[in-house]
Amino acid sequence: xxxxxxxxxxxxxxxxKTAKPGTYNFTETVSLNIGNPQQVGQGVxxxxxxxxxxxxxxxxxxxxxxxxxxxxxxxxFKRNIESPSGAYTVNSKGWGHVRNKVAEFISNRDxxxxxxxxxxxxxxxxxxxxxxxxxxxxxxxxxxxxxxx
Numbered sequence: 001x002x003x004x005x006x007x008x009x010x011x012x013x014x015x016x017k018t019a020k021p022g023t024y025n026f027t028e029t030v031s032l033n034i035g036n037p038q039q040v041g042q043g044v045x046x047x048x049x050x051x052x053x054x055x056x057x058x059x060x061x062x063x064x065x066x067x068x069x070x071x072x073x074x075x076x077f078k079r080n081i082e083s084p085s086g087a088y089t090v091n092s093k094g095w096g097h098v099r100n101k102v103a104e105f106i107s108n109r110d111x112x113x114x115x116x117x118x119x120x121x122x123x124x125x126x127x128x129x130x131x132x133x134x135x136x137x138x139x140x141x142x143x144x145x146x147x148x149x
Contacts, residue, residue: 006031051077055085094121 013029038044050070054061055078061071080097082090093099099116106114122128133144 047073052085093117093119 009029009031012024013031016024016027016029047067047070050066051073054066054070054074060066061074066074077085077095077097081095082097083095090096096116098121099119102119102121103114103116106112120128120131122131136142136144
């Protein structure tokens with residue numbers, strides 16, 4: 001995600017804008033380090049955005065702007081979540097209902113029972129790593145050595 005390779009990739013992307021034809025054996029690059037599926041041609045994740053929008057702004061659920069499938073998921077969340085979307089959750093690990101769904105998915109995928117109490121939801125990989133490191137570091141005398149792949 002970070003380090004020399006993505007830095008060099010960004011430099012090459014800039015160079016391509018002003019490089020003479022033939023400078024490289026290619027004319028464009030694709031960044032694969034930031035988890036952007038649209039960068040590699042995957043369509044926009046409309047369903048997720050519809051659900052989030054409906055949870056944040058309920059009047060949208062009364063319109064045709066959101067699919068019926070998304071409306072069903074919004075209703076499921078509203079019945080099962082402990083706090084409104086956009087507010088602090090009752091549990092800092094994230095909504096219990098969503099953690100249960102994640103545990104169910106992992107159990108089905110891996111064939112091993114996953115415990116929702118051991119699942120922490122974060123707003124991205126970087127935040128998850130930061131949370132993990134915060135739990136590991138006791139004070140300013142501790143450090144963590146991380147190799148960059």
